[in-house]
Amino acid sequence: MSTATAPTLINIDNVSKQYGSGLIAVRDMSLKIEQGQFVSFLGPSGCGKSTALRMIAGLTSVSTGQIRFGGEDHGPQDIGFVFQEPTLMPWATVFNNVYLPLRLAGVSRKKAEPRVEDALAQVGLSKFAKSYPRELSGGMKMRVSIARALVTRSRLLLMDEPFAALDEMTRFKLNNDVLRLWQEYNLTVIFVTHSVYESVYLSNRVVVMAARPGRVVSDIEIQAPYPRAENFRNTPEYANYCAVVSDALNETLDTGDINH
């Protein structure tokens, strides 16, 4: 999807994050993310990948450095965010959960209805608009969360280990759904994961991070063509990329400074 000439969407310039406790979550992170890219932040627990994502979303402040959005003006309204948990309002129906971003933006229910229905159709949950979250499986809840992120038609989708708690079958299905939506909506996706296999399958770029302090150690381009289907997982190309990314990840295990 991304090309050499694609404009820069996000410019992360020498960004660090230090918490009040003194913990350095991210140190000197610099990255340029182009429009239309599918970038995975990969790393062990505590490497600051979620913190980096939250800083991009504006949910966590930056201690030093700058995050700039190039091209169009991307305020928080233009970001879709999918959390590790489905993060649905249990008191609201599926429809109302997906409608939430539009409701908060002042869009009337009547006007929002086609957009909510479209978002639900995209994730295969049209029949469940009136259901409550407790009536859904873990995978279905995550689909609702994705529909909610899509309903504002934002071009930037941030996903924080969204499928970590799901079984492998469901995760594979949702991986394919996300890839399809990325292509259909011409999205830019930043996907946080700790799975080498997931990152290689989904992304055209894997940013490997190390822990203590969190920092970028490798930036690997995955040149395998899209669309990618399940059989991609059985190709030598996929295995090679997994090996390369795994090696980069293994190197991070020896470089952490426990004192931070």
Next chain:
Amino acid sequence: MTTETPVLNSDQQRHARVDRAMRIVLPVLTIVVALGIWEGLVRYYQVPKYLIPAPSVIAETLVKDGPSLMGSMWFTIKLTLLSLFFATVGGIILGSIFALSRTVEMCFFPFAVILQVTPVVAIAPLILIYVRDTFSALLICAWIVAFFPILSSTVIGLRSADHNLRDLFTLYRATPLQRLRYLLAPSALPYFMAALKIAGGLALIGAVVAEFVAGTAGQSTGLASRILESSFRNEIPRMFAALFLVSVVGIAIFLATSWLSRAVLGNWHESEVRREN
């Protein structure tokens, strides 16, 4: 991408109906049997009615003294419901202020605790001295007892919203009012409903206790005063009749708050959702 909608089969539906009916039939049957045993024992041992009256004698008294007891019951109901109303309104308003400002909470929460921990029996005589109107004095006493659970639960509830949902509302630039309406208030509902059930009972207890204190001066006409008055005259059946009506009021409040809780939380909260096996 499709999932089957769960549908109850006829066996499950029948089972659910039987379960619902048993919830009413079993307790009613148990009470009827208990009353039968009571009646039988009193008659068999010929216990005088000034010691323990039989349920039939209490029923007779209820019919005979009905109009005057009903007036007293209405007084107690009015007192209880008004105190519960003011406790709810006050608890929600003050709880919301506390939830929004730690400083205000730190300043005023000790006052709420003092009101809660000081027995109402100890405060009531003072209130009856300072407040001329007896009904208002009783109302304040009952309010003091019912207020604290609503206040503390509202504060906890408003602060219990999921942190990821809070982030989501930040991401979508929710206004403070939107945040309160669509996130904080629904998050606080289970806590509030639990508090309302407790406060409903406490309001009645507060009303009865306050009436006892005030009733000694012969100033009020609530059910508690009737119990006291009957005890002075050794009219034990009337004491039981008034006590029965107090229980009826308590049960009605419990049923009403339980129904409200089910109506509000029944679709989504674990405490009220009925699971099918």
